[in-house]
Amino acid sequence: MKHSYLTALIxxxxxxxxxxxxxxxxxxxxDRIATNLLISLVLVVGLQTFMGNSGLLSFAHxxxxxxxxxxSAVLTIPAQMKGMALPDLYDFMKVVEISPxxxxxxAGVLAAVVxxxxxxxxxxxxxxxxxxxxxxxxxxxxxxxxxxxxFTNGPRTxxxxxxxxxxxxxxxxxxxxxxxxxxxxESRTGKLLRASREDEVAAAALGANIPHLRWRAFILxxxxxxxxxxxxxxxxxxxxxxxxxxxxxxxxxxMLVIGGANTxxxxxxxxxxxxxxxxxxxxTESALNATAIGAGQVVGLTEIVLALAMIxxxxxxxxxxxxxxxxGHILTRARRKKETVA
Amino acid sequence: MAFxxxxxxxxxxxxGAYALMALGLVIIYGIxxxxxxxxxxxxxVAGYTMYLSSGSGLPWLVMAALAVAMAVLFGILTDxxxxxxxxxxxxxxxxITSFAFSNLLQNAALLFISPRPRNVPxxxxxxxxxSIGGAITPVRNLITIAASIVLLAAVAFLMxxxxxxxxxxxxxxxxxxxxxxxxxANLIISSAFALSGFLAGVVGILWIGRIGTVVPGVGLExxxxxxxxxxxxxxxxxxxxxxxxxxxALIDTxxxxxxxxxxxxxxxxxxxxxxxxxxxxxxxxxxxxxxSGQRT
Numbered sequence: 001m002k003h004s005y006l007t008a009l010i011x012x013x014x015x016x017x018x019x020x021x022x023x024x025x026x027x028x029x030x031d032r033i034a035t036n037l038l039i040s041l042v043l044v045v046g047l048q049t050f051m052g053n054s055g056l057l058s059f060a061h062x063x064x065x066x067x068x069x070x071x072s073a074v075l076t077i078p079a080q081m082k083g084m085a086l087p088d089l090y091d092f093m094k095v096v097e098i099s100p101x102x103x104x105x106x107a108g109v110l111a112a113v114v115x116x117x118x119x120x121x122x123x124x125x126x127x128x129x130x131x132x133x134x135x136x137x138x139x140x141x142x143x144x145x146x147x148x149x150x151f152t153n154g155p156r157t158x159x160x161x162x163x164x165x166x167x168x169x170x171x172x173x174x175x176x177x178x179x180x181x182x183x184x185x186e187s188r189t190g191k192l193l194r195a196s197r198e199d200e201v202a203a204a205a206l207g208a209n210i211p212h213l214r215w216r217a218f219i220l221x222x223x224x225x226x227x228x229x230x231x232x233x234x235x236x237x238x239x240x241x242x243x244x245x246x247x248x249x250x251x252x253x254x255m256l257v258i259g260g261a262n263t264x265x266x267x268x269x270x271x272x273x274x275x276x277x278x279x280x281x282x283x284t285e286s287a288l289n290a291t292a293i294g295a296g297q298v299v300g301l302t303e304i305v306l307a308l309a310m311i312x313x314x315x316x317x318x319x320x321x322x323x324x325x326x327x328g329h330i331l332t333r334a335r336r337k338k339e340t341v342a
Numbered sequence: 343m344a345f346x347x348x349x350x351x352x353x354x355x356x357x358g359a360y361a362l363m364a365l366g367l368v369i370i371y372g373i374x375x376x377x378x379x380x381x382x383x384x385x386x387v388a389g390y391t392m393y394l395s396s397g398s399g400l401p402w403l404v405m406a407a408l409a410v411a412m413a414v415l416f417g418i419l420t421d422x423x424x425x426x427x428x429x430x431x432x433x434x435x436x437x438i439t440s441f442a443f444s445n446l447l448q449n450a451a452l453l454f455i456s457p458r459p460r461n462v463p464x465x466x467x468x469x470x471x472x473s474i475g476g477a478i479t480p481v482r483n484l485i486t487i488a489a490s491i492v493l494l495a496a497v498a499f500l501m502x503x504x505x506x507x508x509x510x511x512x513x514x515x516x517x518x519x520x521x522x523x524x525x526x527a528n529l530i531i532s533s534a535f536a537l538s539g540f541l542a543g544v545v546g547i548l549w550i551g552r553i554g555t556v557v558p559g560v561g562l563e564x565x566x567x568x569x570x571x572x573x574x575x576x577x578x579x580x581x582x583x584x585x586x587x588x589x590x591a592l593i594d595t596x597x598x599x600x601x602x603x604x605x606x607x608x609x610x611x612x613x614x615x616x617x618x619x620x621x622x623x624x625x626x627x628x629x630x631x632x633x634s635g636q637r638t
Contacts (some may be wrong), residue, residue, distance in 0.1 A: 055434065057434055057437055057438070118618070121618055121621055121622040122618065122621070124621075124625045125621065125625055128371065128375065128377045128433070128437075128577055129573050129577055129621075129625075129627075131377060131437060132377060132569045132570075132572070132573050133573060133617075133618070133621070135566070135569060136566065136569065136570060136573075136614045136617065137614070139566055139610060139614065140610065140611045140614045140615070143607075143608060143610045143611045144608065144611055146607075147607040147608055246562070250441070250445050253438070253441070254442075257438050261434075298453065299449075299452050299453060299457060300448075300449030300450070300452035300453040301449075301453060303445055303446075303448075303449040304446055304449045304450060304453065306442075306445075307442040307443065307445045307446040307449070308442075308446065310438065310439070310442040311423070311424065311427075311439050311442050311443065311446075314427075314428050314431070314435045314438055314439045314442075315427040315428055315439075318428065318431040318432060318435040
């Protein structure tokens with residue numbers, strides 16, 4: 001148990017270092033990247049709570065992020081702007097305007113409630129069928145966001161969210177989420193769920209109600225995704241449903257998988273690594289576009305490199321960078337080993 | 343009467359296409375327990391082959407054959423790139439590599455061809471219509487029905503009567519046992535990918551024949567359809583995939599005819615909700631396949 005505290009401490013220190021470091025450098029671009037990184041961190045760690053503990057791949061995560069972003073948007077866009085931003089909104093919603101912090105909470109709760117309702121039957125499914133249905137769920141959520149114009153302004157861009165997310169807030173939320181993920185991992189539910197990940201039959205034989213355990217983890221993951229979505233919405237302030245689809249899903253799954261889905265440390269490491277790689281590649285891409293060799297625009301290069309990296313990691317180290325031990329655990333083991341040698 | 347004929351033709355042509363898509367996916371899943379996310383990209387490959395060869399002046403049928411051949415080639419490539427290196431590792435690892443490979447192909451199309459839709463050459467017959475019993479139907483629907491009947495029969499024959507098919511089914515039931523009895527594993531896996539690619543290629547031509555253009559994301563809808571059809575039908579059963587495909591087409595077509603314009607936008611959401619209901623009732627899918635065996 002002691003090494004879990006150490007892990008939490010180290011991961012929070014990393015988050016703080018990112019936040020404070022980029023504040024100290026004082027370049028606005030770095031601030032943006034750092035905030036983006038911390039928001040991705042919230043999402044990836046959220047996904048880890050489900051995927052890491054249950055061992056099931058979930059594609060629906062970004063859908064719940066979208067749900068959170070739109071919930072928070074509808075609740076916080078100033079009443080006088082709603083006529084413009086959301087012309088078809090139902091009348092009784094037009095007067096609602098609550099503080100972004102409350103709205104963020106509401107976003108998480110709504111995402112969790114939706115997840116609780118739709119996921120209950122899905123958690124009974126075995127590995128491949130559950131992956132496929134989670135993929136279908138992503139499509140359903142996307143379809144709804146794309147078409148329920150009253151709440152989302154349809155496929156058009158929704159604007160007018162108050163910009164309330166800044167670096168410190170993102171860092172605080174990220175730190176809280178990391179602690180929650182670690183607590184969940186060590187909780188009774190988390191332990192049973194991890195047992196079911198290792199051996200479904202044995203865990204069930206020992207009395208673990210696997211669908212129910214998975215269900216709880218899924219709700220928690222959706223809650224965190226909703227919060228992350230709200231956080232992102234108030235950072236970016238205008239977005240369209242296509243921000244919550246396959247491209248982003250690919251990105252957060254890459255982050256989690258390269259870092260190591262089974263550990264929170266892996267989720268954090270993967271997010272940091274991929275964010276830097278992504279920004280670097282994007283920079284290269286736009287540099288290539290600026291020099292304008294050849295006729296067309298360079299698009300998709302970033303994704304190609306990331307996809308190749310993902311395949312390479314799967315071949316060489318299928319568990320990711322941190323396959324099964326948290327950083328605190330690794331360090332305490334290393335120290336103990338040194339002591340026994342000495 | 344005309345309406346009934348129209349409805350039946352719609353269901354059969356859509357269902358035929360859906361069934362072929364699902365079959366291509368389930369052949370891989372049944373044997374290898376691999377959910378091939380790159381399946382939709384095989385359809386994309388077929389489409390782009392048609393586009394790229396459109397300037398060559400070849401007869402259309404040759405182009406179509408070329409497109410199918412490319413889909414087969416890329417199907418086998420999927421095996422080497424995304425599956426073989428991680429075969430012995432976890433199911434999740436395989437899923438992720440195929441997802442990554444799918445992204446790789448899509449973005450390669452984006453980078454090297456264009457993000458914009460490209461026209462695909464189609465023979466005139468694809469845009470003609472005929473009248474059957476008062477119902478006006480595009481000829482391409484009839485072509486789809488005919489092609490799906492022929493292909494489903496051919497696959498059924500292959501699976502039941504030929505050595506290759508029997509070996510594949512044996513591998514799907516118990517991979518280790520089949521290997522011990524002398525079934526060459528790599529050959530079986532490669533032929534499964536080739537067959538899957540072949541089905542994807544044919545479906546690709548029929549599917550893109552409906553739309554007329556090809557974009558990098560063209561494979562997503564067929565992939566989803568195949569996913570859902572296989573989940574409804576039972577993940578490990580070939581007849582299940584076909585039944586699932588036709589059932590999904592029935593649901594889709596019925597919704598098309600009954601929903602109002604406002605609700606039609608949400609059709610996918612309705613379809614998938616129905617799927618969830620079916621799964622509540624039968625988590626294994628409608629038709630249960632052979633018990634799952636080990637993959638390596």
